[in-house]
Amino acid sequence: MNPLTQPRWLLHAEGGMLLSAVTLAYGSIGGAWWLYAVLFFVPDLAALGYLVNVRVGATTYNAVHTILLPLLLLGWGYYSAQPLLVQFAFIWFGHIGLDRLFGFGLKYPTKFQDTHLQHV
Numbered sequence: 144m145n146p147l148t149q150p151r152w153l154l155h156a157e158g159g160m161l162l163s164a165v166t167l168a169y170g171s172i173g174g175a176w177w178l179y180a181v182l183f184f185v186p187d188l189a190a191l192g193y194l195v196n197v198r199v200g201a202t203t204y205n206a207v208h209t210i211l212l213p214l215l216l217l218g219w220g221y222y223s224a225q226p227l228l229v230q231f232a233f234i235w236f237g238h239i240g241l242d243r244l245f246g247f248g249l250k251y252p253t254k255f256q257d258t259h260l261q262h263v
Contacts, residue, residue, distance in 0.1 A: 158243025165236040174230040186238045201250040208239055208249060
């Protein structure tokens with residue numbers, strides 16, 4: 144089996160590498176590890192949208208579990224010289240990386256378990 148022809152495994156590996164890279168970057172900028180630990184699972188609060196319905200849940204979950212918003216936060220923090228925003232972005236990226244590593248993908252508006260990784 145050639146791992147380069149297995150998209151699912153490549154996506155898991157990307158998640159692991161993202162988690163590793165941003166965790167190392169976080170440490171290299173002197174981020175407080177207690178802050179990393181406290182904020183690491185905050186993005187999962189977006190799943191509370193499922194208390195409304197599956198469409199709202201998928202929307203809120205996906206909005207917080209793509210790299211788009213943390214990329215914007217990283218850019219904002221970097222260009223405005225606000226290191227705390229950079230730290231928040233790294234923590235957020237780390238969370239997304241862990242999710243991908245363990246196979247938690249972006250959600251479809253059908254049910255919580257229906258993710259983009261199940262279709263790869």
